[in-house]
Amino acid sequence: MLALNLLPAAPAHAFNLQGSGKGKHIIILGAGLAGMTSAYELTKLGYQCTVLEARTRTGGRCWSIRNGATAAETNNPQQTARFDNGLYFNAGPSRIPHHHQLTMHYCRELGVPLEVYNNVNESTYYYAEGKGPLSNKKVRAREVHNDMRGYMSELLAKAVDQRKLDTGLTQEDAAKVIEYLRAEGGLDVDKLYKASARRGYMEAPGAGTHAGKLGDPLRLAEIIQSGLLDPDFYNVAEYTYELQMTMFQAVGGMDQIAKALEKRVVGNLKLGAEVTAIQNQTEGVKITYKDQKGTHELTGDLCICTLPLPVLGNVNHNFSSDVSRAIDFVPYIQTGKIGLQFKRRFWEEDEQIFGGITHTNNDLTQIFYPSYDYLGKKGILIGYYNFNEKAKKVGELTYQEREKLALQKGQLIHPQYPKEFEQSFSVSWHKLPHSLGGWALYNSDERKTHYAALLKPEKNVYFAGEHTTYLTAWMAGAFESARSVVASVHGRLSEQRLSYPSVGSN
Amino acid sequence: MLALNLLPAAPAHAFNLQGSGKGKHIIILGAGLAGMTSAYELTKLGYQCTVLEARTRTGGRCWSIRNGATAAETNNPQQTARFDNGLYFNAGPSRIPHHHQLTMHYCRELGVPLEVYNNVNESTYYYAEGKGPLSNKKVRAREVHNDMRGYMSELLAKAVDQRKLDTGLTQEDAAKVIEYLRAEGGLDVDKLYKASARRGYMEAPGAGTHAGKLGDPLRLAEIIQSGLLDPDFYNVAEYTYELQMTMFQAVGGMDQIAKALEKRVVGNLKLGAEVTAIQNQTEGVKITYKDQKGTHELTGDLCICTLPLPVLGNVNHNFSSDVSRAIDFVPYIQTGKIGLQFKRRFWEEDEQIFGGITHTNNDLTQIFYPSYDYLGKKGILIGYYNFNEKAKKVGELTYQEREKLALQKGQLIHPQYPKEFEQSFSVSWHKLPHSLGGWALYNSDERKTHYAALLKPEKNVYFAGEHTTYLTAWMAGAFESARSVVASVHGRLSEQRLSYPSVGSN
CATH class of the missing domain: 3.50.50.60 (FAD/NAD(P)-binding domain)
Incomplete structure (x- = not known):
């Protein structure tokens, strides 16, 4: 170290x-x-x-889909992207870890401007389709993250406090750990987790008498039984070394690196x-x-x-x-993405989601919100980004069937989909003849x-x-x-x- | 909820x-x-x-300091900023939470473009000056964060596993919690925390036989005794509702909102x-x-x-x-910032720090790295952002003394300071006649x-x-x-x- x-x-x-x-x-x-x-x-x-x-x-694979992009798959005919000018999605790599020094080096040497890829966003959702007490409910990432920190810190603070564990720490250091857990978990003075502003408000604080109102925390058993802790949800993805902020993308599409x-x-x-x-x-x-x-x-x-x-x-x-x-x-790996162009950035305007990833246990696996053109008019979401069995299944579909799937599953989470949808383009990497895999x-x-x-x-x-x-x-x-x-x-x-x-x- | x-x-x-x-x-x-x-x-x-x-x-207070900015304080004469064109720092607010809907609304209505303020960055440092076993060592945030998650998860997994705690959970749910803790903490198959790639590498993975080498984790007692869990370090700041990603800044300086x-x-x-x-x-x-x-x-x-x-x-x-x-x-509140212009973005080039905040227990309190002009040539750091007693003490100094303090303390963390430093401009809000406080x-x-x-x-x-x-x-x-x-x-x-x-x- x-x-x-x-x-x-x-x-x-x-x-x-x-x-x-x-x-x-x-x-x-x-x-x-x-x-x-x-x-x-x-x-x-x-x-x-x-x-x-x-x-x-x-x-x-360093390929950005914009208007006019074409591809034929091994068992699907040629498709052509019909997106508005200026809009794109990255079908292949969409994120650069800041510590990938050679990628950063070549962007510098080749003069490719970078902007932040906003991989971490506490406003995105966890959505468990058909599972447990939170089935088909949208839960903000900040709710799950802070409720879990709260419950886990409360339990551990209790165990350390009651000396139920051999921590190997001096009494003084153990007291510091308990103080840390209070801060980490947002515990109250009795070291209990109720709820804190970290998980968001029922009613936001504002001017005058608007002090803000907190909601109730999710119950631990609800979170568990709805599967929100399961690997399905990639809930620790942002701890992964490669996915830790700061992340970048090439301005205007990752293929700017290839073009340079x-x-x-x-x-x-x-x-x-x-x-x-x-x-x-x-x-x-x-x-x-x-x-x-x-x-x-x-x-x-x-x-x-x-x-x-x-x-x-x-x-x-x-x-x-x-x-x-x-x-x-x-x-x-078998893997696929679909880009969905919407005529309005409803995820920003209605739901205050600016970049980041929604996680779900259904075939979509993930929805990526764009990290460019914030506050703009239109935008392209990555409607699914899936792997392995889910990607295999989706890869067997026609382009139209994939679009239908992305819209049907996506509108469970974003009911604005049907009204705002315009265009799609999907890629199954294992079906592209010159790639045949992710x-x-x-x-x-x-x-x-x-x-x-x-x-x-x-x-x-x-x-x-x-x-x-x-x-x-x-x-x-x-x-x-x-x-x-x-x-x-x-x-x-x-x-x-x-x-x-x-x-x-x- | x-x-x-x-x-x-x-x-x-x-x-x-x-x-x-x-x-x-x-x-x-x-x-x-x-x-x-x-x-x-x-x-x-x-x-x-x-x-x-x-x-x-x-x-x-919505004030961006760029070349030509002037200010006189209650007991310091007028100073003029001598920064290069295109460089600035925000002396007042520098961050917009994505859920501050009126701020976002006025940026939309007034046509002020926004870009991500990269508040969360696992590559920044925790630096304990003169305290404990980690005294005067630079420790990456990812090391402290992931080592703490590891140790806390290991302890709690043990307590739950050995039924030393009344968790109120069924046996099945308790087993899920243990699985969660394994994922959360990056524990090994025996539910022990050793080290994981999340905390970074001693030797990075690469091509061919370069599989990458992990370092040893910090010891829990080291972290505690060096005070890295103390409130000094604001170590849970990024959990705060207002400081959760996504955060924004106005492109070109926050004062673009005022100008609009x-x-x-x-x-x-x-x-x-x-x-x-x-x-x-x-x-x-x-x-x-x-x-x-x-x-x-x-x-x-x-x-x-x-x-x-x-x-x-x-x-x-x-x-x-x-x-x-x-x-x-x-x-x-008494609060102050200093902007330090450097002729080279050494924090990016040498240390792979792109945006985010370094925390220290000394008078600097925090160093902010700029969230614009990534990969550029020059840049302005916020060399300190401090509050209360520390800000009061610094506010009593002349501009020259503040610059000296920022450079002396800062070079403990970034030895490149003396070679690369060019210009400074400092603001003590409680000393500005038309503000008199933060x-x-x-x-x-x-x-x-x-x-x-x-x-x-x-x-x-x-x-x-x-x-x-x-x-x-x-x-x-x-x-x-x-x-x-x-x-x-x-x-x-x-x-x-x-x-x-x-x-x-x-």
């Missing part, structure tokens, strides 16, 4: 490799953040790069180029890809492959059995086998992308992996021994 | 009074938010208003006009004020007095003894006596301002009081009975 705090913090990290890659050709598969960052950094070093991207856009990178690599980029084969050769590597004009072959000294593993599974290759198994067996999900065994297999170059092919990091799902994984692989490639070709330290965070 | 959530929320609140005030003259004392809002709303109704303001600027109001009332405004006497007359009211040209008298039908009570104490008047006592005896501080007895006396009109004089509300210190108090007093004035002059409901929040 002391080392953590007393060490001088690492400065914002420029990537200063020495030596030249002149005359060497690197083929990079995938123009997501990992691929484009690799190309950007290798180009700085003098390498010739070719980036092959199957989609007709860059960014991969694209500007730096545009000369090396082939869009609409779908890789069909990767062949290691005695020297170098041969890539086969097809585009609108037909099938092409391309040779390079080395290849950096950033394709998601489920996509790579459909590509011919002559890799070792360890790598083949990793490609076939690393699980990817992100890699390793358990600790898979880290030892499949993951380890992907960290070594497969002869002349290197792997990069969030799936080659301990930052799976995060843009930082793309950036970290790109730097790691660029250091390895450059070390090999310039015959330097380079060791790449993680930038990360503290 | 149910009523709270099931009632349709109040719509954003336009102030729709009927009837005309034509031919009536209202004199408004003070061009802070309460005075200008009163003038704005009365002017809409057809009243003739005159606003007298002693300062040469509007806004009162000023535009609506500019024709009725006299700056540099210091009120010296308020005389109720048989009919109407006579105000005496002085300006650069001399002494003047002004008569009106009614007067709305928004002067802070300590300022009003220096004005001649013929008020009742109840009101006189209120003027003399309502205590006001805000009114009532105890419950004073609410019954002095406060009650100020709610009734003193013949033809009405009182408004944060000190006439249950929202003392907040801009919402100014807005709520203005509406309340406008409703009363208009009710009297238009012979309507108007009752003004609090807008407030839920």
Whole structure:
């Protein structure tokens, strides 16, 4: 701990490799953040790069849906977004932890302005559909949070006070803990939790005689029996290191990061180029890809492959059995989002919800309120953001059925939906042909086998992308992996021994 | 509780009074938010208003310090701010709670853009100067928060598990509580708190083999004995209803709200006009004020007095003894801030602190990091924000001595201070002649006596301002009081009975 705090913090990290890659050709598969960052950094070093991207856009999962965005899924036809100009939602990553230093670094270096993504908001709801005494009631996060703090602090204060616990503390320190619990829980002078202003008012305080009126707390048994403490509700999500405030988003859509990178690599980029084969050769590597004009072959000294593993599974290759198994067996999460455009920001105007996330046990799982255009006229909510079984089920639906589901379940929480709704656009990542999943999900065994297999170059092919990091799902994984692989490639070709330290965070 | 959530929320609140005030003259004392809002709303109704303001600027305590701002204190000469263009700090209110509906409403109505004020940030520090085992060590908020959650949850889980407490819960519900405590505290499978990623890493996770390394938790006794649980540290501040996220600030400085109001009332405004006497007359009211040209008298039908009570104490008047006592005896907080301009945003670049507040037990009390221009070049920190005894002591110092104190104490926490410091500007609110205090501080007895006396009109004089509300210190108090007093004035002059409901929040 002391080392953590007393060490001088690492400065914002420029990537200063020495030596030249002149005359060497690197083929990079995938123009997501990992691929484009690799190309950007290798180009700085003098390498010739070719980036092959199957989609007709860059960014991969770093994708903001605005008017005109299109996508076809594996069993749904092409859809086109019809949102108002200026409105968007981030179909992929929507949040940047402030301690993801490489993401922050590239935003600085590329000139991408950031604004706060307001991940923590005590005004959002917990909504238990069909469960317990609070079934189908909207409860503000601040009510659950502060009632639970109150009850838990009251119980513990009692236990410590009555010396029912061996706390290992001196009497004086135990007294301090009780004082702390009084403050933490908002307990009264008798160390009992009744209710406090922290959970909001029945009638707000104002001018003159309007002193404000408190409501009654939720009962502990109500909270428990309605399942509000269950993992369904992700109730401790904001404690997670990656989800702690401060969080950021790129102003105008997260794809501004991808677009800024694209500007730096545009000369090396082939869009609409779908890789069909990767062949290691005695020297170098041969890539086969097809585009609108037909099938092409391309040779390079080395290849950096950033394709998601489920996509790579459909590509011919002559890799070792360890790598083949990793490609076939690393699980990817199923996940989806729907953007819902409303003609009025009723969540702000009627309900005083500005950003943040509502949690529910139904198929929606979460509703995200936009962290931009506060006080504006229209807005796009993320009507669901779900995972695993719920995302699988929703992914099987047509776009229209998903919209219907989002509206039906959403209007239980926000009755304004039917009157205010205008447009939707939904994405199931595991159904998008060039992604086929959300992100890699390793358990600790898979880290030892499949993951380890992907960290070594497969002869002349290197792997990069969030799936080659301990930052799976995060843009930082793309950036970290790109730097790691660029250091390895450059070390090999310039015959330097380079060791790449993680930038990360503290 | 149910009523709270099931009632349709109040719509954003336009102030729709009927009837005309034509031919009536209202004199408004003070061009802070309460005075200008009163003038704005009365002017809409057809009243003739005159606003007298002693300062040469509007806004009162709603004041942003940027290049060229000036102030003289009661025992310090005039100072002028020499900050770079584009940089500012809010000397007065710097935060808008999202549930202060009237503040939000006026920002909407007046077209003042808002951005998130990032009040919650787990990366800021707790710094105990000269106390306990953690003396003079920087500890991240996330370390203290998550270690405390861990230890408290572990203790309570043990007590519940061993049935040492009468929880009043069924066995099944008690088991749910234990599961909750495991999640809440980040406990391991044995329900023990060791450490979790929530408290940050010694070595960050990254690409390849960089799995990340956790540090050791702080020990409970260390935290206690270093005073990190003491009220000094305001450690539960962010639970406070008013300080819960989402919080906002006006883009470009909080005084943008005052400036937007000023535009609506500019024709009725006299700056540099210091009120010296308020005389109720048989009919109407006579105000005496002085300006650069001399002494003047002004008569009106009614007067709305928004002067802070300590300022009003220096004005001649013929008020009742109840009101006189209120003027003399309502205590006001002593409070001060210093803005420190640095040539580099080292707190962001070196320490990954983006907004939020560092807490310390020394005279600084708090350091506020700016919630604008993230990733920019320069920035202004609020180097201290202190109250009561600490503010009193600092208020006695010269500007130079305050700067020295802020730098000396601040560099204990941020050693970059001496190298990066450029400019300062400090404000002690109780030393500013036209404020003479931060805000009114009532105890419950004073609410019954002095406060009650100020709610009734003193013949033809009405009182408004944060000190006439249950929202003392907040801009919402100014807005709520203005509406309340406008409703009363208009009710009297238009012979309507108007009752003004609090807008407030839920």
